[in-house]
Every structure is written in C-alpha cells, then in structure tokens.
Amino acid sequence: MLGLIQQxxxxxxxxxRLFSTTALGTFSxxxxxxxxxxxxxxxxxxxxGRVEKSGLRQRQVFRVTASGVVALQRWxxxxxxxxxxxxxxxxxxxxxxxxxxxxxxxxxxxxxxxxASALESYxxxxxxxxxxHKSEMPVSAMLALEAGIRGYETTLQWAHHGLEVYAxxxxxxxx
Amino acid sequence: MLGLIQQxxxxxxxxxRLFSTTALGTFSxxxxxxxxxxxxxxxxxxxxGRVEKSGLRQRQVFRVTASGVVALQRWxxxxxxxxxxxxxxxxxxxxxxxxxxxxxxxxxxxxxxxxASALESYxxxxxxxxxxHKSEMPVSAMLALEAGIRGYETTLQWAHHGLEVYAxxxxxxxx
DNA sequence: AGCGCCATGTAATGCGTTACATGATTAT
DNA sequence: ATAATCATGTAACGCATTACATGGCGCT
Numbered sequence: 001m002l003g004l005i006q007q008x009x010x011x012x013x014x015x016x017r018l019f020s021t022t023a024l025g026t027f028s029x030x031x032x033x034x035x036x037x038x039x040x041x042x043x044x045x046x047x048x049g050r051v052e053k054s055g056l057r058q059r060q061v062f063r064v065t066a067s068g069v070v071a072l073q074r075w076x077x078x079x080x081x082x083x084x085x086x087x088x089x090x091x092x093x094x095x096x097x098x099x100x101x102x103x104x105x106x107x108x109x110x111x112x113x114x115x116a117s118a119l120e121s122y123x124x125x126x127x128x129x130x131x132x133h134k135s136e137m138p139v140s141a142m143l144a145l146e147a148g149i150r151g152y153e154t155t156l157q158w159a160h161h162g163l164e165v166y167a168x169x170x171x172x173x174x175x
Numbered sequence: 176m177l178g179l180i181q182q183x184x185x186x187x188x189x190x191x192r193l194f195s196t197t198a199l200g201t202f203s204x205x206x207x208x209x210x211x212x213x214x215x216x217x218x219x220x221x222x223x224g225r226v227e228k229s230g231l232r233q234r235q236v237f238r239v240t241a242s243g244v245v246a247l248q249r250w251x252x253x254x255x256x257x258x259x260x261x262x263x264x265x266x267x268x269x270x271x272x273x274x275x276x277x278x279x280x281x282x283x284x285x286x287x288x289x290x291a292s293a294l295e296s297y298x299x300x301x302x303x304x305x306x307x308h309k310s311e312m313p314v315s316a317m318l319a320l321e322a323g324i325r326g327y328e329t330t331l332q333w334a335h336h337g338l339e340v341y342a343x344x345x346x347x348x349x350x
Numbered sequence: 351a352g353c354g355c356c357a358t359g360t361a362a363t364g365c366g367t368t369a370c371a372t373g374a375t376t377a378t
Numbered sequence: 379a380t381a382a383t384c385a386t387g388t389a390a391c392g393c394a395t396t397a398c399a400t401g402g403c404g405c406t
Contacts, residue, residue, distance in 0.1 A: 007313075013357050023304055023320055025261050033394055035359060040393095057356055057402060086200050088263060097319035108315050129198055138182075140283050143340065144272035145198055147333045154329040158322045165318065188385050208366055210387055215365095232374060232384055353405085360399075367392085375384070 001037060002064060002072050003098035005047055011059045012038055026090075038062060046071050069102070076103050080111075080118050089115075089155055109166050116159040123152050176212060177239060177247050178273035180222055186234040187213055201265075213237060221246050244277070251278050255286075255293050264290075264330055284341050291334040298327050 001015060010018075012034050019029035028034075041047045046068035049060045064072065076095050084092050092115065099108040126149045134142045176190060185193075187209050194204035203209075216222045221243035224235045239247065251270050259267050267290065274283040301324045309317045 011357075012359090016357090023301070023323075026263070028394070030395065031357090031359065032361090032396070036393080059357065088201070088265060090263060093319045093322055097313075097316045100313045100315040105314070126198070138272075138275045139280070139340065139344065140275040141272045143333075143337045144268045146336075147268055147330060148198075150329050150333050151326055154325050155322060158318075158325050161321075162318045165314065169314065186385075187387090191385090203366070205367065205369095206385090206387065207368075207389090211365080234385070351406100354403105355405100356401100356403075358400080361397085362395100363397105364395085365393090367390100369389090369391105371388075372386080373384100374386105375382100377382080378380085 001034075002041065002046060002068060002075075003094075003102070005062050006064045006069065006072060006098070007101060009061050009063045011061050013059065041068075072098070072102055077107065080114050082122075085118060085122050085152075089119075089152070105166060105169075109163065112159045112162045112166070116156055116163075119152055119156040119159065123149060123156060126152065176209075177216065177221060177243060177250075178269075178277070180237050181239045181244065181247060181273070182276060184236050184238045186236050188234065216243075247273070247277055252282065255289050257297075260293060260297050260327075264294075264327070280341060280344075284338065287334045287337045287341075291331060291338075294327055294331040294334065298324060298331060301327065 004010060004015060004018060012031070015034055015038075016029045016031065018024055019027045019034075038047070038049070042049055042062070045065060047062045048065050049062045051058060051060050076099055078095075080092065096108065096111060096115075099105075099111060126145075130142070130145055130149065137145070179185060179190060179193060187206070190209055190213075191204045191206065193199055194202045194209075213222070213224070217224055217237070220240060222237045223240050224237045227234050227236050251274055253270075255267065271283065271286060271290075274280075274286060301320075305317070305320055305324065312320070
C-alpha cells in the first residue's frame with residue numbers, strides 16, 4: 001500500500017478497487033483490512049491523509065510523507081534472505097515491482113543479479129534433495145516438489161530476461 | 176497436517192521436524208501454531224491422539240479417524256476455483272501432493288487435466304491484460320507481472336508432464 | 351420514492367507469531 | 379553435574395476475515 005500510494009496518492013476506496021479489479025488481485029480488498037492498515041500507517045507517520053470534497057463525494061486521499069519514502073526505500077533495499085526464497089518469491093516480486101520508481105533502475109538491476117545467484121544455489125539444493133528422496137516419495141508428492149523447483153527455475157530464467165530488458169533500455173534511451 | 180498424519184501417524188514434534196527439516200519448510204514449525212491446531216483437529220474428531228511411552232520419552236501420537244479421512248477426501252476433491260489460481264496455485268500443489276494416497280491416482284490424473292484447462296484460460300487472460308496495460312506500467316512492474324505469468328505457464332507445462340508420468344506408470348506397472 | 355453505487359468505517363471472532371515455560375532423557 | 383536435545387505446551391499481541399452499519403449522491 002505504501003508503494004501504491006507513492007506511485008499515486010490514493011484513498012482507501014481507490015486501493016480497494018485496485019485490489020479487486022487489477023492484477024493485484026492477490027491481495028485482500030476487504031475494508032476491514034485496508035482501512036485499519038491505512039490508520040496504522042498514518043499513526044506511524046508514513047502516510048498523511050487529507051479530506052477532499054473536490055467535485056464529488058468526500059474522499060480521504062493519502063500521500064506518503066518523507067519518512068514514508070525512507071521506510072519504503074529501506075524495505076526495497078533489504079538484502080534477499082533465504083526466507084524470501086522459501087516462501088515462493090512472491091514478496092520479492094512485490095518489492096521488485098516498486099523499485100524503478102522509488103530506488104531507481106540501478107537498484108532493480110542489482111536486485112535481479114542478486115536474485116539470480118540466490119536462486120541458482122537454491123535450485124541446485126532442491127534438485128539434490130529431490131534426487132535423494134524421490135524413491136521414498138509418493139508419485140504425486142514427487143511431482144508437486146518438481147513443480148516447485150520448475151517454478152524457481154523459470155524465475156531464474158526470468159531474472160536473466162529482466163537483466164536483458166534493462167540492458168536494452170540503457171542503450172535505446174530511458175523509455 | 177491431516178494429510179501428513181494420514182500418510183503416517185505422527186506427534187506434534189514429528190510435524191515440527193517435518194516442517195523445519197524437509198521441503199515442507201514453507202509451513203510454520205512453531206509450537207504455538209502446531210499444538211493448538213492439533214487440539215482443534217482432535218476436538219473436531221478428525222484425528223485421535225494416543226500417548227505412547229514405548230521405549231523413549233512420552234509422545235502423543237495422532238492418527239486420523241474415519242471422519243478425518245472423509246474430511247481429507249472432501250478437501251482433496253474440491254473443484255479448482257478461480258481463487259486457488261489467483262493465489263499462486265500453492266494450495267493446489269499441496270492438495271495434489273496428497274492425492275495419490277487418499278483418493279487414488281485416477282483422481283490425481285483428473286486433477287491435472289482440470290488444472291491444465293483452468294490454467295490455459297487464465298494465462299491467456301493475463302497475457303491479454305499485460306498487452307493492454309504494459310505501455311502505462313513502470314518497467315519493473317511489467318516485468319513482475321511477466322514473472323507471474325511465466326510461473327503459471329510452467330505450471331501448465333508441468334501439468335502435462337505429470338499426465339505423461341502417470342500414463343507411463345499405467346503402462347509399466349504400479350510403481 | 352426507491353434502488354444502487356460511492357466511500358468510510360466498526361465488531362466479533364479466529365488464528366498465527368513471538369516468546370516464555372516446563373520436565374524428562376541422553377551424552378560428556 | 380551439566381549441557382543439549384526431546385517433547386509439550388501457554389500467554390500476549392497483532393492482524394485478517396466476515397459481516398454488519400452508515401450516509402451522501404445519482405439515476406429512474
């Protein structure tokens with residue numbers, strides 16, 4: 001939410017619509033999750049709400065504060081931990097999605113490099129585990145693990161793809 | 176936990192070690208999560224604990240009851256919903272991992288077929304969304320979405336792979 | 351006048367996390 | 379003896395979920 005608000009100031013309802021209509025559907029669009037979270041962020045001083053009556057109904061639009069940007073940058077610049085990998089690298093993707101605008105493309109590129117090397121060792125580790133245990137596993141369990149490993153492998157390939165994309169941009173202009 | 180206990184009766188500590196040492200590391204191994212969950216399952220009558228002093232220290236080993244098996248089968252036989260796909264198909268993999276032993280290989284095969292067709296339409300939907308919006312997105316956001324889509328595509332390929340594996344098994348004997 | 355959407359919340363409940371607590375057994 | 383591991387829990391806290399509640403605004 002901090003990242004979304006930083007991209008463009010938004011109200012609670014705006015965020016709800018983002019979560020329910022766009023590809024961000026992974027997240028909860030329930031008011032019981034969003035409004036308390038906004039209140040917490042405001043109490044921490046990371047965002048600041050301002051009531052707007054302009055034209056339509058009353059809306060409370062939130063903007064990130066200076067310390068909000070700092071917190072966002074700190075979150076985005078966290079090193080990639082093992083924990084992040086084990087849980088499917090979803091949180092890593094989320095972080096990556098906001099990098100360009102907040103910490104710059106250099107950070108995005110650096111992130112992709114670090115992700116690639118972390119994934120490389122994790123994949124070989126998982127492949128070794130599978131080879132060692134696949135004889136004692138039920139077929140479906142073995143296949144499920146295979147699915148997970150393939151997921152990591154494509155994320156790895158994707159990281160290389162992303163690096164290429166950034167390299168092309170660097171040559172061909174900023175956009 | 177119900178699925179694991181069904182594969183082989185286990186104590187709370189057994190489950191903790193499974194979650195902390197094997198490829199099931201996605202799940203929490205904290206006692207504050209496991210023991211209350213076991214207590215809930217037992218209160219629902221899905222598992223049944225029995226204290227064992229055999230040889231070593233005192234352990235409470237849990238087994239699934241008849242209604243526990245029924246509940247497990249009901250969970251495994253749930254149709255694949257959109258909700259399951261959107262959240263990264265992790266819960267689907269978990270279900271698939273237990274299918275062979277609980278509802279049989281025919282159900283596993285049927286599941287893979289249903290998963291493949293569901294993924295096919297979901298992937299084309301996401302690709303269309305990306306094509307339509309990629310010009311207004313930051314580069315990193317676009318790449319993050321691309322990563323998600325590629326993940327679904329490899330899951331789709333994996334489903335076909337799984338179907339082949341089961342077809343081979345059918346020909347070559349039960350194991 | 352009434353229906354539906356915009357926009358913001360609150361309340362009850364359940365569950366996970368972190369941290370703390372306990373006792374029994376095996377190894378040094 | 380003492381440390382480490384086995385094995386089982388409890389307590390405080392925060393947060394998400396589900397459902398309910400409210401009021402202004404626009405259309406028919």
